[in-house]
Structures are given as C-alpha cells and as structure tokens.
Amino acid sequence: MGPLDNQVQLIQKLAEILSHPPVSLEILPGGLEEWTSTDLVEESRRPTVEFPFIYLEGNLGIPKKVLYKLYMVAVHLFKLSRSISDLCWASTSVILLTNPAHQTALNAHKRLVLNGFLEPVKELEFTDLLFRGASECMKQSILWDYRRWLINRLYPVRLSMSNPNSTFRLWTTSGDLQPLPDIPPSVIIEEFNVIRKSCEGYPRNYHAWTHHYFVVDVLGVQLATQSTSSRIYYDILANEYNSLRLWINHHISDYSAMYHLCGLGRLLHDLELNCIHLRSGTLFPVVEDISLAEHALTLITSYPSHESLWMYLRGAIGLLPEGQRREVLQRIESLAPKSYYYRQFVAWAQLASIL
Template sequence: MLYEAAPLVLKLFELIDQPPKTIEILPGDLEQWVSAELPLKSPQPSADFPFVFVEGNLGIPKKVLYTLYLTSVSVPRNADPHHAKAATCVTLLVNPAHQTALNTRKRLVLAGLLSPEKELEFTELLLRGPLDCAKQSVLWDHRRWCFGRLYDSLGAVNTQMPLPLLHGRYIPEELKLLPKIPQSVIRDEFRIIAHACQTYPRNYHAWNHRHFIVGICYALGGAINESSEEYWNILIEEHANLRRWIDLHVSDYSSMHSFGQTQKLIDHLVSSSFPCATESAISSLPSFSNHTLLLVTHYPSHESLWMFLRIALGQMPSHKRRLILEDMQASSTSNEAFRQTLRWFGYNNS
C-alpha cells in the first residue's frame, strides 16, 4: 500500500515523537541544505534523511514536507495505529486544521493507542512551531479535549458561595465537566498561550483558550480545599502578566477583553470574601480604571485602548464611574474617541 512505501513519513514521525525541542519549516528543498555546515554530532541532510536536526531542534525543508504531506493524506483512516499516528502527524504539520487527522488521533486516544500526554506534547510542538498552527481554533479545541481525557472533571465544586460569573460562560452542568488541571500544568499552559499570542498577534483563539484556563483557576480558587490558595495565586500572577502584556501590545484588543474578564472574576472572589482571596494581593497594582486612563493618555490614537477604558468604566461601581466621567467631561480634550466614551455613558461633552 502507499503508506508502506513512505519510510520518510515514518522517519519524520519518529523524530517528532522523541520529541524535539522545536520544529521549524525551512525554506526551499533538500538541495539547499545538503551542504549546510552543521555541528559534528548532527546528521547531515541527505536523500535518506532530508531533515536538519541540530541539538534537538528539527528543521524540515518546505518542499520535502509538502511531498511527504501528499503521501500522508492518502493513508486510509483505518490504517494500523503506528502508520495512522505517523500520517496524521505529518498532515497536521502542513494543515493544523485538518479535522479528519484530528479525529483520527482522537479515536486513537479513546482506544488507548495514543496517550493524552503525548498528544498534548505534540500539540504544544505545533503551537510553538509553524506560524499557522497558533491561530487554528480546532487545534486549541483539540487540546482542551485532551485535557478532558487526561484529568478528572471538577464535579460539584465545594465553595462558600456560588460562582455566578463563571455560570455566565458555563451553565452549572458544563462547569462540572471542566478538567481539574494541576497547578504546574496550568502555569505551563499560560506560557504556551503567551508564546502563541506573541507569534501570531491578536490571536483570538489563543485568548479564548486562556479564558478556559482562567475559568478553571477561578473555580478552584473559590473552592474550599488545601489547593485553592495556589490557584488564586496563579490567577493573580496572570492578572499581573496580562497587565504587562497590554502595556507592550496596545493594539491587541483580545488581550484587553481577556483582562476585563479576569478582573471581573478576581473582583468577585474578593468581594465575596472567599478564604484565599484578599485585596492585599492586588492592592499594590494601579486600579483598572487608572491603568486604562494612563494608557489612553499616552496612546490616544489607539481605538483599542478606548474600548479598554469602556470595559474598565463599565465594571466599576456607578459612583466611582460618575466621578471619573465628570472629570473627563470637565477636561478640554477634543479627541473624538474621548467624546465617544462620554456618550457611551450618557454624558454630553459639547
């Protein structure tokens, strides 16, 4: 059969299955790399090994990869597990949104022929590797599915008070199905998300995945158990990290929307007096509104920041919002975005 005549597909799969530290798709074909000067311990690219493998980092010439792709997509879905894993691995390197390949790998996981840990490892390589991978919604969804297979669900979270804000995104039945991901894995996941957002700016699907992880921290941070404080600490760390991210990416509205959602969850835990949630943890940071006002003052031409200010004002108590809006109304600023912000809240700056 066709897949039995494609040893290079299997060889590439074996390299990726190790796994390498990074994967990069290199320009050109094999001829451009056969004479490359590589470290002595690195295998020299050849017809039998058309890859660049240096210190655990894997480079695949683009034309070589596309040739292997044509072979891998021809492998039948009912192929033996080893060939199915190899073929779908190569397929997803070229087309990370290939739903048939992802579903084949799901079936392998369900059959116990592919571990969820290895699948998370593989998808991390994809998300950190080829540029197109980081923006694919189905790849992030596949990753969430793997978490659900690997970890027990939250079940009925035991808290002092209900968590209504999360119910705005998840109904109670869905909340119980969220995976109980360990703290160390959650920290790593935030790093993967940050890398994906840096690689592909304004990455809505990565930010949406981040909110999924934040929701787990929120639910477990409000729980009554010995690990709740650690999840609360992770939530606060990410709150600070996201604030710094916005300072450096003032056009990334997806990150600002995510910050507003995180701020809302933290405010709820603090105001509801959950055991682990204390105002001292965030008191050293500028307030949400002060932070956004500072940003729009320095970068008034960025519409995303004015939308960010609207989020901040909308989430604060009405009496505090009124004071800020009255100060804005009394100012001599003539910026149209400034005036639009006032109109959003019923103030006329004419």
C-alpha cells in the same frame, strides 16, 4: 529500496522525532537542494536524501518543499493504513503538521487516544509543538478544541459549582455551566504559557484566548470549591492577572487580551467578596494595587490613537465604584478634549448610563 519506500521511512522518522518534542520547530523556506548547499554550523548534520532535516541540539528545521512532498505521501498512506497502527499515527502526525485543519487526521488521533495507542500527555506535548512550530497551527480552532478534549480525558474528576447562579460563574456563559476538569496547578500554569506563546506567534489569536477563557473558568471553580489548596490557585490567578497587564503594555492592539484582563478583574473582585475561605492574612495583596482604569489611562496618554485602548477603558471603568467614574472622564478630557475616540467614549458612557 524505491523512492516511495524512502518517503515512507522519512515519514516514520519525522513522526518519531515529533513524538519526543524538539526544543523548537521551524518550517524552513526552500527545499533539500537549497539547504545542502547552505553553510551550517559545524555541529549540525548536513541534510541528505536519507535525512532531509536540520536537527541540532534538539532544534528541528524542516524545508517546506520536503514537508509538502512528505505530506502527499502521508495522505496516501493514511488512506491505506489500519485505523489503529504505527503507520496511521505517523502519517497523521505529518498531515497535521502540514495541514492542521485536516479534521479526519485529527479524528484518527482521537481514536488512537481512545484505544490507548497514544497517551493524552504526549498528545498535549504534540499540539504544543505544533503551536510553537507554525502560525497556521496556532490559529486552528480544532487543535485548541482537541487540546481541551485531551485535558478532559486526562483529568476525569469533575468540579462544579453547588449553586449554578453563583457570581463566580459570571465569568462564563450559560453554555459553560457543565462540570469542569480538576486540573493540577502545574498544568494550569503550562496552559497559560502555551496560550501566551501562541499569541506571540499569531497576534490577536481568538482561539487561543478562547482557551484562556476555559482555563480561567477552571481556576475560578477550583477557588470556589477547594479550601485546602486555595492559596496555590489564587496565586496562579493573581500572577496571570499581573502578567496579562504587562503583556498589554507590549501588545496595545490586542483587544482580546484587554477583554480577558477585565474579566479577570471581575473574577478577582467576586472571589474577594464571596469566598470566605480565601479571606486570610495577605492573600489578596498579591495583585498589584493599580486599577485597570488607571492602567488604560496611562496607555491612552501614550497611544491616544489606538481604538483598542479606548475599548479597554470601557471595560475597565465598569469595575470602578460609581464615584470614581466621573474623575476618569475629567482626566481624559484634559488629555484629549478634541479626540474622536474621546467623543466616542463619552457618547458610549452617556448611552450606557456609566457617567
């Protein structure tokens, strides 16, 4: 067997491992030589030319130099392979792991899904693995777009607002008014988990937060149109609201998270005012009883020099009744009367007629 044949087999082996998602994936520094001479735990299989990966208890490590060599071969194989074949799937899987911005390889995966060669559920698992395994994958917009495309394929039943001018749709932009997929609660929860992990690995991940926008939009339509399972969806929304507020406590520079939290606050307020079928028993107390403005003030007290927190306060104060806004200004003045960000905030509030 020649060196090229060995590389082709390795590509197929790696693709097979990726198709049964490992518990974790990591691109390791160095090449095969460095890792064959590295002391590993006894249970770990030492990498060899025939299997140059580290695979232990479902955790996969791929030396970077090994992956790059396989990538060059995979690109060549992709050009030679038929559009619907095992070789096309294997080569494009390795290509996307190495270069997630490879639009042609991603289009090949779409064709494989459309032809029934790949299952949308397995592809969702594959994209999740890519997000967890490499920060370069987490920040690629085309992978997040692909994930939404898969969800739309997997859940073809559409939900839409009977009134497109409904206040619920204030969460969205006018371009997002098309019907949305009817996604089960468990899948919505999983999407929130995928987003959170990606934002941990790649801070201020704009594309992950864009996906968050889509998922919350689905939740809002579910709540507005389904009276039988409203409690389940409301609990998910309320838990996300509470979780996101806790997230911000540890990510005080992530303004995208703060922007989305304020959006959730508005959505919850709209739901409470307009969804008659939600007004039952102890539904709304699921959300922790503390205003976002109070939350922002608490963080500003501890971290007054973080501009993102002052921007957070701008969004949060708009959710307060008019009478409470001046109280917020008075509290800030006592905390940071000479602060540059305080002066900026007051100037903005006066210009926007907030105070």
